[in-house]
Amino acid sequence: MREMPDTNSLLVLEDVYKAYGAKVVLDNIDLIVNGGELCTVVGPSGCGKSTLLRLVLGQETPTLGRILINHKAVGYPCPDRGVVYQRYSLFPHLSVIQNVVLGKRLSAGIFERISRRQEFLDEAMYFLEKVRLAEHVDKYPHELSGGMQQRVALAQSLIMKPGILLMDEPFGALDPGTREEMQVFLLELWEEFGMTIFFVTHDLEEAVFLGTRILVLSQFYSDDRGDACAQRGARIVADYPLARRASSTVVKEQAEFGELIQKIRHEGFDPGFRQHVRLFNLVHDDSFQTLTEEEHNME
Amino acid sequence: MMRKSPFLLGIHAEPPRLLRPVLGILPIVVLVAAYLVVSHVRLQENPRDKLTPSVSQMVSAVKMMAFTRDNRTGTYLMWADTLSSLRRIAIGLGSAALVGLFLGLHMGMLPGMGVTLLPAMTFLSTVPPLAILPVLFIIFGVGELGKVMLIFIGGLFVITRDIYYATRRIPREQIVKALTLGASQFELIFQVVLPQIMPRLLVVVRLSLGAAWLFLIASEAIASTDGLGYRIFLVRRYLSMDIIIPYVLWITLLGFLMDSALRFIVNRRYPWYAAAQ
Numbered sequence: 001m002r003e004m005p006d007t008n009s010l011l012v013l014e015d016v017y018k019a020y021g022a023k024v025v026l027d028n029i030d031l032i033v034n035g036g037e038l039c040t041v042v043g044p045s046g047c048g049k050s051t052l053l054r055l056v057l058g059q060e061t062p063t064l065g066r067i068l069i070n071h072k073a074v075g076y077p078c079p080d081r082g083v084v085y086q087r088y089s090l091f092p093h094l095s096v097i098q099n100v101v102l103g104k105r106l107s108a109g110i111f112e113r114i115s116r117r118q119e120f121l122d123e124a125m126y127f128l129e130k131v132r133l134a135e136h137v138d139k140y141p142h143e144l145s146g147g148m149q150q151r152v153a154l155a156q157s158l159i160m161k162p163g164i165l166l167m168d169e170p171f172g173a174l175d176p177g178t179r180e181e182m183q184v185f186l187l188e189l190w191e192e193f194g195m196t197i198f199f200v201t202h203d204l205e206e207a208v209f210l211g212t213r214i215l216v217l218s219q220f221y222s223d224d225r226g227d228a229c230a231q232r233g234a235r236i237v238a239d240y241p242l243a244r245r246a247s248s249t250v251v252k253e254q255a256e257f258g259e260l261i262q263k264i265r266h267e268g269f270d271p272g273f274r275q276h277v278r279l280f281n282l283v284h285d286d287s288f289q290t291l292t293e294e295e296h297n298m299e
Numbered sequence: 300m301m302r303k304s305p306f307l308l309g310i311h312a313e314p315p316r317l318l319r320p321v322l323g324i325l326p327i328v329v330l331v332a333a334y335l336v337v338s339h340v341r342l343q344e345n346p347r348d349k350l351t352p353s354v355s356q357m358v359s360a361v362k363m364m365a366f367t368r369d370n371r372t373g374t375y376l377m378w379a380d381t382l383s384s385l386r387r388i389a390i391g392l393g394s395a396a397l398v399g400l401f402l403g404l405h406m407g408m409l410p411g412m413g414v415t416l417l418p419a420m421t422f423l424s425t426v427p428p429l430a431i432l433p434v435l436f437i438i439f440g441v442g443e444l445g446k447v448m449l450i451f452i453g454g455l456f457v458i459t460r461d462i463y464y465a466t467r468r469i470p471r472e473q474i475v476k477a478l479t480l481g482a483s484q485f486e487l488i489f490q491v492v493l494p495q496i497m498p499r500l501l502v503v504v505r506l507s508l509g510a511a512w513l514f515l516i517a518s519e520a521i522a523s524t525d526g527l528g529y530r531i532f533l534v535r536r537y538l539s540m541d542i543i544i545p546y547v548l549w550i551t552l553l554g555f556l557m558d559s560a561l562r563f564i565v566n567r568r569y570p571w572y573a574a575a576q
Contacts, residue, residue, distance in 0.1 A: 077478035077479050078479065079479055079480065081479060083475065088470040089472065091476075091477075103481055106477070106480050106486050140570070140571045142571055143574075156480070160480060
């Protein structure tokens, strides 16, 4: 754990607060994510995981604090950051190939759009082959299964080569079998394209299985601001590096895997267990924490 | 033991598949039959009765109106009437659709425009268009413009509000997604949102057709020299039910055809829209 970040990293959040009116959702979030990481975020429902993702995306602005991507303050959503949602990632009025090629077209000028038309289509085909949907290019999203739709959404984001890909419960609506398939599949793509992924999920097993790093976001903690049981905004209460595993679901059965899940469940999901801010398990090399004086006047 | 559902009565009824179209056509057959009987009886009593003309009387009236050149104007009246009426509807409702689409789309996508115009639109859409018909006639004259304006205004605010809400219903995620794919504000509105709104526009135009016909007939009845509405109100003076009934049937058929055509286009051109409903 370090005190101050060097801001040379891909994504930096420093002293980020988010409040809706009087309700504080995120409370003093400090975070650095480096390139190439598959960073998963878990936490109990309503802890503000999706809010955190929307802040990074630029869909919302933090009440306080700053968010940097490649040393630049985050603005409105733009092609720097790709996104895959649980639903609505695809445009219903476009066929699969049109959905994938859309980003190239929108980013190009009118003349380029015409002159490089075939080149764009070829590139879209390349990514559709990568997600194994080459036979379905002319179908519309409503004709595809949930898993196939999410694979199109992945291709649609990949073609833009975003610096960081944000995923908000992307497999949350899939049945367990498809879900596991998609997890393995995502790992393959992540490896092949050297992507940086910020992956929000409420499924602990999924988070531990996928991540190279897991962040636990929770509102169940304590600090020295008085009335220990008051409803606080969520913070990162734990931050572990995860060993790179072979992309096989066999690891899910290993004891070590289960133990870590149990530990995180206790730390982040148990309202009765409130660890003090100074005792958080911020184990990952990149984690840092800036506490305000009120939060730790223990000395 | 097999459960047996009743044929017709009660909430558990399962009308047999073959019987359904027969049942559906039954009320219409009954109505027509009742009319024919009444007409026959009345004409037996008084051959000069005008209220319930026989089928042959209506056929010869249609022959006169549609297939005989009118001495005074030199046109086939029924076709001339149909053309002028359809033109008024097409211009009035068509321009309402265009302007409504433009306004609603921008109000939905540009919050500044939305908060500025929505209250006014809500207020204006509650004004009964027929109540301001005299105002329209005073401002735009009793010629074509006055009638077209009534249809235009009668459709505009309803269409604008509907398109506004349809635009707002597009998930926020889609907008953000398009921005992450590099869409400019202009591209977002016209290449991502507009194509998704088009089928809804056709649907709301379809739903506005009924009102448009109402406004058309009303304005033609009050001040016009041709048109389907003008004709039925004109011949009413002579109690010419033999002309009025075929005209009403014809108007109904036209409305039905327009409705079916729009529905066909939506299903054909926008299969994804039908699937999403």
